Amino acid sequence: MTTLSLTVNGRQVSTEIDPRLNLADFLRERLSLKGTHLGCEHGACGACTVLMDGMPIRSCITMAASCDGVEITTVEGYDDNKLMSRLRRAFREEHALQCGYCTPGMLATAYDIVSRLDRADENEIRAALAGCVCRCTGYRGIVRAIERCIAEKNA
Amino acid sequence: MKAPALEFHRPDTVQAALAILAEGDGAARVLAGGQSLVPMLNLRVAFAETLVDIGAIQELAAIEDAGNHVRLGASVSHARIEDGQTGDYFGGMLGHVAGNIAYRAIRNRGTIGGSLAHADPAADWPVAMIALGANVEIAGSNGSRKLPVDEFMVDVFTTALQEDEILTAICIPKASPKLRWSFQKMRKKAGAFGEAIAAAVHDPESGLCRVVAGSSAIGGPQRFTLLETALQDGDVDDDAIRDAVTRTIGSLGRYETQIHTVCLRRAIEEVRT
Amino acid sequence: MTIKETGVGASILRREDARFLEGRGRFIGDIEIPGMSDVAFLRSPLAHARIASIDTPDDVADRVFTAADLSDVKLVAPASKVPRHRIVAAPPIASDRTRYVGEIVAACIAPTRAEAEDLVEMLAPDFEMLPVIASMDDALSEDGPRLYDDWDSNVSMETGFDSGIDEIIAKAPVKVTRVLDMARQAMVPLEGKGVLAYWSERDDQLVVYSSTQSPHQIRTALCQALELQQRQIRVIAPDVGGGFGYKAILHSEEVIVAALALKTGRPLRWLEDRFEHLTAGANAREHRYEMTAYADQRGRVLAIDAKLTTDGVAYSVWPHTNGFDAIQASGILTGPYDIGGYRVRTQTVVTNKPPLSPYRAVARPGACFAIECTMDAVARAVGRDPAEVRLDNLVKPEAMPYKAITGKEYDSGDYPACLRRAMEMVADAPQTPAPGRLLGTGYAVYTEHTAVSTSTISHIGIPMMPGFEQAAALMQPDGSLELRVGVQSHGQGMETTMAQIASQVLGIEPERVILRHGDTGLSPFSTGTYASRAVVMTGGAVAAACDKIAVKLREIAAHLMQCETANVRLEEGLLKGPSATMMIAEAAETWHFRPYELPEDVLRDGLEVTGGYRPDGDKGPFAYAAHAATVSVDPELGTVELLDYVAVDDCGTRVNPMIVDGQVLGGVVQGIGTGLFEESPFDDQGQPLATTFADYSLPTAAETPMIRLDHSETLSPYTRFGVKGVGEGGAIAPPAAVVNAINDALRPLGAELCAVPASPKRVLGAIFDAQDRAKADLETTK
Structure with missing residues (x-):
C-alpha cells in the first residue's frame, strides 16, 4: 500500500491505495466517480481523459500514486463552470453525442481546446481532437460544438 | 488489462531515486510520464517489481538556457516544448516535433527523457535529437556521464543506460538563425507513430549537417551520412537515396524502401530550397 | 407547443443527453452489487x-x-x-x-x-x-489440414442462385472481371x-x-x-x-x-x-468477391456472375451462424440496379479465427463494395463517366415497387434523383489537390432492406425471428405516459424518438413521456435492436399502443361529456367533444382516482395497454442513398486524404431529422474506417496482428471531413408514418465510394485498387503493380 493525497473535484482526498492502481480505476472504484470511462486502457481512445492541474491527461495510463498533490477534475466536478455549461449546451444542440460513452473524455478535451486556443479553424479543431475516438457521431457535431464555443469566447 | 502488483516510490531527489534503483537490483524501473510504460504494464507486456516515479524531482523538470546549448531536464513534457517554453533556438523545430507526438493529453504527461530512454524505434525524439546533435546527461551511483544521443540509442528498446542509472537531461547545442530543418513523418493517421520518419538539418554557421531516419521497419534511428554531403552541396535523386537506404539499413521490402526514400528525399529537398 | 413541434418530423433535442453530459450515465461497469x-x-x-x-x-x-x-x-x-x-x-x-x-x-x-x-x-x-488454418486459401487448399476431423473439407456452407444467364453472356459485347477483397475488421x-x-x-x-x-x-x-x-x-x-x-x-x-x-x-x-x-472478441467481414459483369457498349449491365467466399471462422455465433454474411451478400449483390441476369455461388469456409458477428449493415458494405467497384470498372471499360453509367443502370422511379432478380421488392423511391443530387453537391464544392497529389471522386449507391422481415429470416431459419414487435403504453394517473419496449437504445436516441411518436399520436409533450427499454423484467418481448428496425417496428408498436390509449381516453371523455365516443376527437393533446374540451390528464385522473364518476363498466381493462406491429404484408421497407467521396492521393507514399464526403439518403419519413443526420454521419465514419483504416490481420499461424489501437486504426475527427448531407423523403407505402430504417445505412457505401475515388485519382498512373482498407501499403501496391505492368509491356514491345 502507498499513501496518496490529492484534490478531486475540489475535495481533499487522503488514502492508502494499492500502488498498481491507475488513476481511472482509483476514481471509479475508490471514489465511485463512474463518469470517467475506460475505453482502451492504453491511452489511445481518450474516453478516460480528465483534467490534472487544469490540463487534460489520460487517467488510464497515469498511475494513481503519481498523482500525489495534484488537482483532478472529472466530468462530475465542473459544477456551474461557465465554459463547461456552454460546452454541454453546445454538445446537446449540435447532437455531439449518441451512446454517451466517449462524452466525458470529449468534454475534457473540448474544454482544453476552447481554453487553450483563442482561434482555431475546423482543421485545427479536428487535429486537436485526434486523440479521442467517438464511434457514434461521425464527429461533425463535436467539431461544431467546439467551433461554436470558441466563437462565443471571442464574442 | 490491469497492471501487475508492484511497489511504488516517488523520491524527490535524483540521489534518492538512484538509491532505490540500486536496491532494486534490476527489478526496479524508472517511471517518467508513463505514457509508454503504463500501457505496457496494463497489457502485462512490461514488468517491474518496483516503480521509481521521477515526477516529483524538481530539477528534472527544469529548462535551462546554458549559453551555447539548451538543457532540458529529462521530465520536461512534450507539451511544454510544444508551447515554446524552451525558447526558440531551433527555428521552431522542437515545437514542431513535440506538437506532432501523439495527442495533447499524452503530450501533457509524456516526457522527452522518457521517450529517449524508452527507445521505441518509431519514436520522434531520437531522430530529432540525433539530427540536432544533442547529448544526454546520465546520473549513476558512480557519478554522472554524458553521451551523444546517437551513442545513447543502442538498439530497439535498448539504450546505453545501466540498470542503476537515470537519464537526467538532454543538452541541445543552439543552432544559428540560419538553421534549416525538415521533419517528415509519414503516418497512417493523426497522432499515430510514424511509418517512416526522416529529419534533415543544416546549419551553415555551425556546420551541423545531418540526415536521420527512424521507424520500426528500419529498427530505430539511423544517420544517413551518405546523404549528408548531398544535403550540403550535391544533388540527390531517388535512386541515390534508395541506394543509401539499402546501404545503411540493408534490404527492405519495396513498400518500406519507398516510404523511407520519399521521406528522406522530401526532407532533403525542403532543407535545400 | 404543437404536435408539429414535438411529434414526427421535429428535430427536438435528445431526452437522454443530460445524464451523459454530466457523467451520470449508468453503464455495465458502473454497477456495483x-x-x-x-x-x-x-x-x-x-x-x-x-x-x-x-x-x-x-x-x-x-x-x-x-x-x-x-x-x-x-x-x-x-x-x-x-x-x-x-x-x-x-x-x-x-x-x-x-x-x-x-x-x-x-x-x-x-x-x-x-x-x-x-x-x-x-x-x-x-x-x-x-496445424493452423489461417486464411480462406489455407481452408480451401486440397491437401491442407481440416478444422473438424469428421468433415471432408473446410467448407461450412455453399449456396447458389442462377436466374439463367447463359444466353445473355453469349450476346454481351463487354465483359469485366474483378476480384475484390474486404478485410476482416473489429467492431x-x-x-x-x-x-x-x-x-x-x-x-x-x-x-x-x-x-x-x-x-x-x-x-x-x-x-x-x-x-x-x-x-x-x-x-x-x-x-x-x-x-x-x-x-x-x-x-x-x-x-x-x-x-x-x-x-x-x-x-x-x-x-x-x-x-x-x-x-478474442468476435470480428466481422472478410469477403472475397470474384465479380464478372456483362454489359452492352454503353455500360448497361446485362448480367452479373459472381463468386463469393467468406471466412466463416471456427464456430458459429448464436443466433446468426457463420453463414449470414454470405447469404445476405448474395441476396443483394445486384444492388439498386435493374439487372436482368444474375448468377452467384457462395462458399463459407472455416478457419482458426475468432467468431464472426454481423457488424453494422452486416454484408451490405461488402456487397456494395463489390457491385460499385464493378460498376466503375464497367464504366472504364466502355469509356464513360461512372456516374452516368450508374444513372443508366439504376432502377427507375416509375418501376416502383420493383421486383429485383433476387426476389426482393424495392418498395419506393427515386434512385436516379438521389444520385443526381449527390453529383450536384459534388459539383457545388470543387476541391483542389495540393501540389504533387492526385484528385479523384468516386460514387456509390445502395438500397437497403431495413427492418428485415420475418419471411426473410424464416427462410434462413436462424433463431432470431423478428415477428411482431410489441410496445406497452402505461397511461399514468396524471396524464404522463410510460412506454416500455423490448428493443434497447444505445445511441439511437429512442428515448426521444419514441416519445415523439407518442406525442404524434396522443398530442402529449415528449417531456411527459418516459421510455423504459432493454429490460426483460419491464418490457414486452422483442428480438432487440438490429437491422435498422427500431423506428419501423418499435415505432409502429408504440403508435399502435398509443392508438389504443387514445380510444380509451376518448371513451372516458365521452362519458364525462355525456356524448358518443365517436364524437370525441383527440387533437393536440386535448379531448374535444361537441360542447366541451378536456385535458388528457383530467381523463386519466378521473379513471384512476374518481372511478365513481364513471359508469361501472367503463374501461374494465384499464389504461395500460400493449400494442403490436408488423409492416403491411410483412414487407421491410427499402431505404437508399448515394454517396460521393473526393480524395487526394499522395502517389509516392500511398496516403489518402479525404477532402469531401457527400451522402444523400432517403429513409422515408424522418421522425427526428437531427437524429437521422447523426445516424448517417456516424455510419459514414464507420464506413470510412472500413474503407481506409480498419483491419484485423492474422499471421500464418493464426495470431492476431492488430492487438491494440496502435495497430488497429480507427478514424478520428482528424481523418474525416465535414460530411455534407441531404435527404429526400419517399414514404414507404407499407409502414406506419412511411418510415424506413436508417441505423446502418451510412456505413454501407463509404468503402466503395472511397475506393472508386482513389481509382479515379490513380487513373493517370494506370493503377487500380481492388481491396479495402485502402492503406498506404495497398495503394502503393496498386501503383507498383501498374509500374510493373507498364515495364513488362514496354519490354514486350521492344
Whole structure:
C-alpha cells in the first residue's frame, strides 16, 4: 500500500491505495466517480481523459500514486463552470453525442481546446481532437460544438 | 488489462531515486510520464517489481538556457516544448516535433527523457535529437556521464543506460538563425507513430549537417551520412537515396524502401530550397 | 407547443443527453452489487491446439473454473435451414481443443480484475500445437489440414442462385472481371462487452446485467444453456456504450458468468478489455468477391456472375451462424440496379479465427463494395463517366415497387434523383489537390432492406425471428405516459424518438413521456435492436399502443361529456367533444382516482395497454442513398486524404431529422474506417496482428471531413408514418465510394485498387503493380 493525497473535484482526498492502481480505476472504484470511462486502457481512445492541474491527461495510463498533490477534475466536478455549461449546451444542440460513452473524455478535451486556443479553424479543431475516438457521431457535431464555443469566447 | 502488483516510490531527489534503483537490483524501473510504460504494464507486456516515479524531482523538470546549448531536464513534457517554453533556438523545430507526438493529453504527461530512454524505434525524439546533435546527461551511483544521443540509442528498446542509472537531461547545442530543418513523418493517421520518419538539418554557421531516419521497419534511428554531403552541396535523386537506404539499413521490402526514400528525399529537398 | 413541434418530423433535442453530459450515465461497469467479484479468463495463446493439461496451484483451485466445472451447461447452438450448412457452436469454455487465439480455457474469480488477472498468470496450461488454418486459401487448399476431423473439407456452407444467364453472356459485347477483397475488421464499440450476474432469492431469478442490444434474445439463450424457465432469468441492458452488432450476439462470457454466478452463489462480473476485444472478441467481414459483369457498349449491365467466399471462422455465433454474411451478400449483390441476369455461388469456409458477428449493415458494405467497384470498372471499360453509367443502370422511379432478380421488392423511391443530387453537391464544392497529389471522386449507391422481415429470416431459419414487435403504453394517473419496449437504445436516441411518436399520436409533450427499454423484467418481448428496425417496428408498436390509449381516453371523455365516443376527437393533446374540451390528464385522473364518476363498466381493462406491429404484408421497407467521396492521393507514399464526403439518403419519413443526420454521419465514419483504416490481420499461424489501437486504426475527427448531407423523403407505402430504417445505412457505401475515388485519382498512373482498407501499403501496391505492368509491356514491345 502507498499513501496518496490529492484534490478531486475540489475535495481533499487522503488514502492508502494499492500502488498498481491507475488513476481511472482509483476514481471509479475508490471514489465511485463512474463518469470517467475506460475505453482502451492504453491511452489511445481518450474516453478516460480528465483534467490534472487544469490540463487534460489520460487517467488510464497515469498511475494513481503519481498523482500525489495534484488537482483532478472529472466530468462530475465542473459544477456551474461557465465554459463547461456552454460546452454541454453546445454538445446537446449540435447532437455531439449518441451512446454517451466517449462524452466525458470529449468534454475534457473540448474544454482544453476552447481554453487553450483563442482561434482555431475546423482543421485545427479536428487535429486537436485526434486523440479521442467517438464511434457514434461521425464527429461533425463535436467539431461544431467546439467551433461554436470558441466563437462565443471571442464574442 | 490491469497492471501487475508492484511497489511504488516517488523520491524527490535524483540521489534518492538512484538509491532505490540500486536496491532494486534490476527489478526496479524508472517511471517518467508513463505514457509508454503504463500501457505496457496494463497489457502485462512490461514488468517491474518496483516503480521509481521521477515526477516529483524538481530539477528534472527544469529548462535551462546554458549559453551555447539548451538543457532540458529529462521530465520536461512534450507539451511544454510544444508551447515554446524552451525558447526558440531551433527555428521552431522542437515545437514542431513535440506538437506532432501523439495527442495533447499524452503530450501533457509524456516526457522527452522518457521517450529517449524508452527507445521505441518509431519514436520522434531520437531522430530529432540525433539530427540536432544533442547529448544526454546520465546520473549513476558512480557519478554522472554524458553521451551523444546517437551513442545513447543502442538498439530497439535498448539504450546505453545501466540498470542503476537515470537519464537526467538532454543538452541541445543552439543552432544559428540560419538553421534549416525538415521533419517528415509519414503516418497512417493523426497522432499515430510514424511509418517512416526522416529529419534533415543544416546549419551553415555551425556546420551541423545531418540526415536521420527512424521507424520500426528500419529498427530505430539511423544517420544517413551518405546523404549528408548531398544535403550540403550535391544533388540527390531517388535512386541515390534508395541506394543509401539499402546501404545503411540493408534490404527492405519495396513498400518500406519507398516510404523511407520519399521521406528522406522530401526532407532533403525542403532543407535545400 | 404543437404536435408539429414535438411529434414526427421535429428535430427536438435528445431526452437522454443530460445524464451523459454530466457523467451520470449508468453503464455495465458502473454497477456495483455488494459482494461482487471480477472474472478474468485464461485464453488460448495458440490458434489451434490440443489442451494437454492445465496446472492449477492447489491454494487457488477453488477460484479457477474449467470446462469440467461447466459440464452441466447445455450447448446453445444456432440453427439454419440452408441445406448441408455445417454449424459448430462454440463451447463456452474449450475442453480439449482450442480453435482460435483467445478462446477461453479457464475462468478465474477474484475481488478485483487485477487480482483475477494475477490468478490467470498463475495457471500453467500445456498445449500441443495443431496445424493452423489461417486464411480462406489455407481452408480451401486440397491437401491442407481440416478444422473438424469428421468433415471432408473446410467448407461450412455453399449456396447458389442462377436466374439463367447463359444466353445473355453469349450476346454481351463487354465483359469485366474483378476480384475484390474486404478485410476482416473489429467492431469496436467504445464500451467493451460486459456482463454481471447474481441470483436474487426474493425474485427467484437470475439477474443478468449485460451490455447487449437484445436482452430477450440473451435471456432465451441463457435459459437454454442453464435449463431455467424464462421467468427465472431477467436480463437488463443498462446504458450501452455502442453496439453495432457486436452486442447482438450471445457471448461465451455471458454464459460462463451466468453459470458461475449460479454455481458459486456470488455476484460475478466480467468487463471486456480492449485487448480481449481486438484479439478474442468476435470480428466481422472478410469477403472475397470474384465479380464478372456483362454489359452492352454503353455500360448497361446485362448480367452479373459472381463468386463469393467468406471466412466463416471456427464456430458459429448464436443466433446468426457463420453463414449470414454470405447469404445476405448474395441476396443483394445486384444492388439498386435493374439487372436482368444474375448468377452467384457462395462458399463459407472455416478457419482458426475468432467468431464472426454481423457488424453494422452486416454484408451490405461488402456487397456494395463489390457491385460499385464493378460498376466503375464497367464504366472504364466502355469509356464513360461512372456516374452516368450508374444513372443508366439504376432502377427507375416509375418501376416502383420493383421486383429485383433476387426476389426482393424495392418498395419506393427515386434512385436516379438521389444520385443526381449527390453529383450536384459534388459539383457545388470543387476541391483542389495540393501540389504533387492526385484528385479523384468516386460514387456509390445502395438500397437497403431495413427492418428485415420475418419471411426473410424464416427462410434462413436462424433463431432470431423478428415477428411482431410489441410496445406497452402505461397511461399514468396524471396524464404522463410510460412506454416500455423490448428493443434497447444505445445511441439511437429512442428515448426521444419514441416519445415523439407518442406525442404524434396522443398530442402529449415528449417531456411527459418516459421510455423504459432493454429490460426483460419491464418490457414486452422483442428480438432487440438490429437491422435498422427500431423506428419501423418499435415505432409502429408504440403508435399502435398509443392508438389504443387514445380510444380509451376518448371513451372516458365521452362519458364525462355525456356524448358518443365517436364524437370525441383527440387533437393536440386535448379531448374535444361537441360542447366541451378536456385535458388528457383530467381523463386519466378521473379513471384512476374518481372511478365513481364513471359508469361501472367503463374501461374494465384499464389504461395500460400493449400494442403490436408488423409492416403491411410483412414487407421491410427499402431505404437508399448515394454517396460521393473526393480524395487526394499522395502517389509516392500511398496516403489518402479525404477532402469531401457527400451522402444523400432517403429513409422515408424522418421522425427526428437531427437524429437521422447523426445516424448517417456516424455510419459514414464507420464506413470510412472500413474503407481506409480498419483491419484485423492474422499471421500464418493464426495470431492476431492488430492487438491494440496502435495497430488497429480507427478514424478520428482528424481523418474525416465535414460530411455534407441531404435527404429526400419517399414514404414507404407499407409502414406506419412511411418510415424506413436508417441505423446502418451510412456505413454501407463509404468503402466503395472511397475506393472508386482513389481509382479515379490513380487513373493517370494506370493503377487500380481492388481491396479495402485502402492503406498506404495497398495503394502503393496498386501503383507498383501498374509500374510493373507498364515495364513488362514496354519490354514486350521492344
